[in-house]
Amino acid sequence: MMSTNITWHDSQVTKAERQKLHKHQSAILWFTGLSASGKSTLCVAIEKRLHEHGISTYILDGDNVRHGLNKGLGFSPEDRSENIRRIGEVSKLFVDAGVITLTAFISPYIKDRDTVRKLVETKEFIEIYVKCNIEECERRDPKGLYEKARNGEIKDFTGISAPYEEPLNPEIVIENDKQPIDVSVDQVINYLLEENYLC
Known part of the structure; x- marks a missing residue:
């Protein structure tokens, strides 16, 4: 029951004073x-690069x-949406704290991602589509999840037995099956510099 x-x-x-303390914008x-x-x-590689340059992440x-x-x-679809809703609220707190927050979530539904975008101000939500064809994802598959999903051992698995809705207008698209990680890291860092998130 919700408290009133x-x-x-x-x-x-x-938030502006916290950003001034950190010497960069938060998003x-x-x-x-x-x-x-x-x-x-x-996310790990980008955070390391940002941290090396004094960025709070x-x-x-x-x-x-x-x-x-x-x-x-x-x-389930309902639990996935609740998962993203909670992460959105936590991310919003980090933005208010003046921190650049990197989130790594499948977040398969456009509606859920748009809900998070609406929680923060314009330009404080940067949608980054890590595009990789499913064949390459299955080839990598460090946890063996695709094989289990195809064998029916895992239900509601995105890309196999549950949908993934591609972003319609992401700020950044990373062709992660076509370029090395250093290029992808540079792509994100350059965006942050060009859009004046970093001083």
Whole structure:
């Protein structure tokens, strides 16, 4: 049951003041794509590069979050939407804290990703489509999930027995099956520089 006896309590420190302290803008870098498309690997590499240049960052990874905050959720369409809703709210808090937040989630539904985009201000949500054909994802498949899904051992598996809705107008498209990771990292960093997220 939702509580009605709650009131928003404002801070005396603003988001702009936190961003000034960090010396850069804050935003959500929302990496979406099929399982094994390389979202987490890319997030780790980008975070390392940003950290080396004094940028405050944090990664929210799909598997990691399901160990704690979202451990009670399954993979039904309803649970997937709730998973993304919660991550969206957490990401919004990080943006308010002045931190660049990298999220690695399949997030298969356009509606759910758009819901997160609406939580923050214009330009604070950067949708990054990590595009990788399913054959390459299956070839990589570090956890053996595609094989299990094709054998019927895993239900509601995105790309096999559950849909993936490609982004319609992502800010960045990374052809992760066609270029080395360093090129993909540069692509994201260059976008952040060109759009003045980094000072």
